[in-house]
Amino acid sequence: MLRTAGKILRQRRPLVVDLAQVTAADSMGAGALAECHILARQRDTSFRAVNATGQVRQLLDQTPAPLAARAAATTRGSMFERLGTGGDRVLQGSIAFLQLLADTAYWGLIAPFRRRFPPPGATTAQALRIGADGLPIVGLISFLLGLIMAFQAAYQLRQFGANIFVANLVGVSMVRELGPLMSAIVVAGRSGSAIAAELGTMVVGEEIDALRTMGVNEIRFLVVPRVFAITFTQPSLTLYSNAVGIFGGFLIAVLYLDLSAAAYIQQTISALSLNDLITGLSKSIVFAWIIALIGCHCGLRITGGAEGVGRATTTSVVASIFLIIVADSVFTTLSTVL
Amino acid sequence: MEADVIVEVRNMTAGYGDRVIIREISFDVHRGEILALIGGSGCGKSTVIRTLVGLLKPMGGNVRVFGQDPSMLEEEQRIPFLRRIGMLFQNGALLGSMTVGDNVALPFREHTSLPESVVHRIVESKLAMVGLPDTAHLMPSELSGGMRKRASLSRAMALDPDLLLCDEPSAGLDPIVAAGIDVTLRDLQRNLGTTMLVVTHELASVALIADRVVMLHEGEVLADGTVEQMRSSTNNRVRNFFARTPPTTNQAGPSLLSILEEEA
Numbered sequence: 001m002l003r004t005a006g007k008i009l010r011q012r013r014p015l016v017v018d019l020a021q022v023t024a025a026d027s028m029g030a031g032a033l034a035e036c037h038i039l040a041r042q043r044d045t046s047f048r049a050v051n052a053t054g055q056v057r058q059l060l061d062q063t064p065a066p067l068a069a070r071a072a073a074t075t076r077g078s079m080f081e082r083l084g085t086g087g088d089r090v091l092q093g094s095i096a097f098l099q100l101l102a103d104t105a106y107w108g109l110i111a112p113f114r115r116r117f118p119p120p121g122a123t124t125a126q127a128l129r130i131g132a133d134g135l136p137i138v139g140l141i142s143f144l145l146g147l148i149m150a151f152q153a154a155y156q157l158r159q160f161g162a163n164i165f166v167a168n169l170v171g172v173s174m175v176r177e178l179g180p181l182m183s184a185i186v187v188a189g190r191s192g193s194a195i196a197a198e199l200g201t202m203v204v205g206e207e208i209d210a211l212r213t214m215g216v217n218e219i220r221f222l223v224v225p226r227v228f229a230i231t232f233t234q235p236s237l238t239l240y241s242n243a244v245g246i247f248g249g250f251l252i253a254v255l256y257l258d259l260s261a262a263a264y265i266q267q268t269i270s271a272l273s274l275n276d277l278i279t280g281l282s283k284s285i286v287f288a289w290i291i292a293l294i295g296c297h298c299g300l301r302i303t304g305g306a307e308g309v310g311r312a313t314t315t316s317v318v319a320s321i322f323l324i325i326v327a328d329s330v331f332t333t334l335s336t337v338l
Numbered sequence: 339m340e341a342d343v344i345v346e347v348r349n350m351t352a353g354y355g356d357r358v359i360i361r362e363i364s365f366d367v368h369r370g371e372i373l374a375l376i377g378g379s380g381c382g383k384s385t386v387i388r389t390l391v392g393l394l395k396p397m398g399g400n401v402r403v404f405g406q407d408p409s410m411l412e413e414e415q416r417i418p419f420l421r422r423i424g425m426l427f428q429n430g431a432l433l434g435s436m437t438v439g440d441n442v443a444l445p446f447r448e449h450t451s452l453p454e455s456v457v458h459r460i461v462e463s464k465l466a467m468v469g470l471p472d473t474a475h476l477m478p479s480e481l482s483g484g485m486r487k488r489a490s491l492s493r494a495m496a497l498d499p500d501l502l503l504c505d506e507p508s509a510g511l512d513p514i515v516a517a518g519i520d521v522t523l524r525d526l527q528r529n530l531g532t533t534m535l536v537v538t539h540e541l542a543s544v545a546l547i548a549d550r551v552v553m554l555h556e557g558e559v560l561a562d563g564t565v566e567q568m569r570s571s572t573n574n575r576v577r578n579f580f581a582r583t584p585p586t587t588n589q590a591g592p593s594l595l596s597i598l599e600e601e602a
Binding site: 049050052057061062066198206212213215 | 388392393416417419420423428431433434447448449493592593594598599
């Protein structure tokens, strides 16, 4: 009935429905009639429903009329308006992020000298959750990555009889690039999202407000332990990832490419410099701060209930992986140019 | 001795973003009394409480708690100020990642240098005081709604505050548990002389605990007086609230029937 009525009204023809034969109606029926009425109004035509009796009449009498303002309210703002509000949101978000950065620096670096320490034990607990619990998955991914790289490299290098350079390729790219990057991406997915969800849930449950009313600064109590923990765990995870990745390459080289174990190890050691290691580890610390701060930022700025927690979690993972890759390209560009 | 007025609100306007919730309200809370802040759902009762602890900055007017403006405190003044205030949140707001005992111990660990053994002893007695002995090792998620409120009350009262702010202490609880919480509040006020501001819409608990009532309606103070004065108020809305008279009509504006038949 709704479809037929819609077709007539869309052609801007007036419509009258006779309800005399209708014996019963529910709120869905009333909704359909109201929908037709709104459609008629939008198309400058008229829609009437007459001769309602008994229960149908009673139902329609108790249903409030649809609001006339509804049609106007559903239209979206112009492109520029949406662009403006979107831009404003990004700006507000960036300001809040810088504020969080400054607060974290204060409570992490300066406040301890004024005898305001983060809660005892919290940093260790976070380090175990972010670092130790992440060992299996980081290890597995790095191992597979080492295997893949060795295979891919061997496929090309074989043509030149330069199989031994698989060691250089696997070693240098793991230590400089893939070790820090892969472990950061895994930790962003594992722990960045967990931080955002945990803090977000605390905001929703008024736990952050409760902390504030107890005179406990939430940055010192919640953010600083997480940032401290990840600052130690991320380089450690990266070192571990490097080692496991190189081991993966080593296995392929020895078992599949028939290189001697001693030669491979020797080649890896001579290919790597201390500079490579320092570059990789400093990257990993920057990535760590990105993960922890973006997670905290998204969690603490949550709006809405359970749905907001979901949104904050997604945003934190997407934003931190994006920023990690941006930071990585900045690092790579700088180290190439300088 | 400080003045007898603990909380002083003058012409305060407050809200979130562009949305004004509270319009120019004024009221006082005196030392040692239980003031009930009542009103229908969504009339801004919780917003008032949030401004009193500095969680929300008022848009206009003056707020004084212990003679200080909560939104203008320096970092060093804030902690001594907040130590004198306890707040009971609507859903308890216990930290979900800590045991009940650690939740109650948190104010001690943060603001005092008491040895751990003493903190344990105090936490046990604080929990027993609200009728929750032997729960210190449980996680908040293992407690029922009423127990969570009690645990939260015990945390709010941990440092023996001079002022206790309660946001809907008995909402969502069965009448017996709710009455239990009311009696606990009443006892705390009698024994410790704590000043309390209780936000509620439960008439039963207003009658049981309140020395004085302030009624809000659509962001404004509608009435201020004792429960007896409220019952015999000349204002219809106040009397209706206390007599639980349902609104005469649910429906504003024309019905669907009228517009479907009329339009020609």
